[in-house]
Amino acid sequence: MDKCRASSRILIIGAGTSGIAAATRLLQNNFSNVQILEAENRIGGRINTISFGDNVIDVGAQWCHGQQGNKVYEMVKDLGILHLTGDYYSSMKMVRSNKEEVSQAVGCNLHDIAIRSMPSGPNPVVGSFGTHMVESYWRLIEKEMPEVERALAGEALDAFTKHESSIIGSDNLFEVSVREHIEYDECDGDKLQHWGTKGFQRFLRLLMKVSEDEPDDLGLLKGRVNLCKKVDKIELACPNKVFLRCEDGDYFEADHVICTVSLGVLQEQAEKLFVPPLPPAKVNAIRGLSLGTVNKLFMEFDQQPLPDNWVGFYCFWLQQDLKELRKSEYFWLEGITGCHKITCQPRLLLAWVGGPHGRHMETLSDEKVLEGLMWLFRKFLTFEVPTPKRFMRSKWYSNPNFRGSYSHRCLKADEKKTGPWDLETPVLGPDGHLGLLFAGEASSKNHFSTVHGAVEAGFREADRLIQHYSSCSSNP
Structure with a gap:
């Protein structure tokens, strides 16, 4: 068994969470010939912790969502490195575009x-998340708050659905399958556990068993990660081989390949990337699932501009103001879901923008984005927010190695009768060889869109190969 595992050549495409999880699992189970090909000039994928402000920021994944059944939490819970956020964000202010603060x-x-309007339970099982939620919301408003101003209730609904869309990663809730919300397995416990001053990269170092004394080391993956290696061809060949070609002309040969690239990259490149073409069910899944865009805008100040009793604020747009905004160059500001302080970063503000507005934001210069943010502050706030001393933002959609932030199950997937289970299914070579395996958060049946879903998917495919060689006694 050990000899088979030791001689088997495994190539992993992508040094994100899923790829790192798969590689470390294999290495710890006597697979000694494991290499990762990474298109970026860094490891981590959609985990990207960088120095900024008073310590670090997470440009991508930021929180550990839940505890019970969460693979990330289970791996670090006894180490004292995760911090509970609790109800920190529950006191966010709700401000209308006429500067009126909602009580x-x-x-x-x-x-x-709004929370209770979200679909739950076994019914309904068809239709869009947005349709079910909006209908339920207005029924509850009529029943429980008949005295509330209808315009204000509508502004609150718009703000909440926009916020929920950013959590899901969708352009809007009307494109989201109601079955996603019901079938997604939300882990119980604090949904916004944070990493203090270490960032999410702390978890990656734990996966790789990197020593605290040598944080820049790769631990188990030392000498096994090939950066700036973008794969542009994956060929399943006989006998029992997989050939990979990179954009720089380098070729690699493997017995098995685990593909962890993002759903967005698969959607853009699958037709030309794989030889022979992928099976119809796999293509159906790639076309049916959706990868959304959610971006972050980080602002550093000499001192915190929000009052001490403010954690942050949500934007409630009056309809007339919204109409005017949509006709202006600042139309993308409609996509701002909120702006708030960051735990452990006393001088920063973080704003979120997603969907088509987030994608448009990526096309603008830093100066234009900052100009828009300063306009937004003046529009909503009664106090002055100075121009930040430093600014940076994420651009997940325009990066050709990601093409988005995280996946969700849309109505189109229901129509195509597909889901993560089809994305997960391995592809056999022409001789029946287990040649091509798929991981990544989008292939997780119940934890898609999360880091713990990516970890589970990486472990799942590593375990598939471990099981494949469980009864092997000679070289493959």
Whole structure:
């Protein structure tokens, strides 16, 4: 068994969470010939912790979502490196575009109704998330808050659905399958556990068993990660071989390949990337699932501009103001879901922008984005926010190695009768060889869009190969 595992050549495409999880699992189970090909000039994929402000920021994945059934939490829970956020964000202010601050009592009631309007339970099982939620929301408003101003209730609904879309990673809730919300397995416990001053890269170092004394080392993966190696051809060949070609002309030969590239890259390149073409069910899944765009805008100040009793604020747009905004160059600001302080970063503000507005934001210069943010602050706030001393943002959609942030299950997937299970299914070579395996968060049946889903998927495919060689006693 050990000899088979030791001699088997495994290539992993992508040094993100899923690829790193798969590689470390294999190496710890006597697979000694494991290499990773990574298109970027860094490891981590959609985990990207960088120095900024008073310590570090996570440009991508930021929180550990939940505890029970969360693979990431289970791996670090006894190390004392995760910090609970608790109800830190529950006191976010709700501000209308006429600078009126919604009372806490009214705002909390509207938010509670919005939460309870989200579909749950075995029914409904068809249709869009947005349709079910909007209908339920207005029924509850009529029943429980008949006295509330209808315009304000509508602004609250718009703000909440926009926020929920950013959590899901969708352009809007009407494209999201209601079955996603019901079938997604939300882990119980604090949904916004953070990494203090270490960032999510701390978890990657744990996976790779990197010593605290040598944080720049790759631990188990030392000498096994090939950066700036973008794969442009994957060929399943006989007998029992997989050939890979990189854009720089380098060729690699393997017995098995684990592909962990993002769904967005698969959607853009699958037709020309794989030889022979992928099976119809796999193509159906790639075309049916969706990868959304959610971006972050980080602003550093000499001192925190928000009042001490403000964690942040949500934007409630009056309809007339929204109409005017949509006709202006700042139309993309409609996609701002909120702006808030960051735990462990006292001088920073973080704004979120997603969907088509987030994609448009990526096309603008830093100066234009900052100009828009300063306009937004003046529009909503009664106090002055100075121009930040430093600014940076994510651009997940325009990066050709990602083409988006994280996946969700849309109505199109239901129509095509497909889902992560089809994305997960391995592809056999022409001789029946287990040649091509797929991992990544989008292939997780119940934890898609999360880091713990990516970890599970990486472990899943590593375990598939471990099981494949469980009864092998000679070289393959």
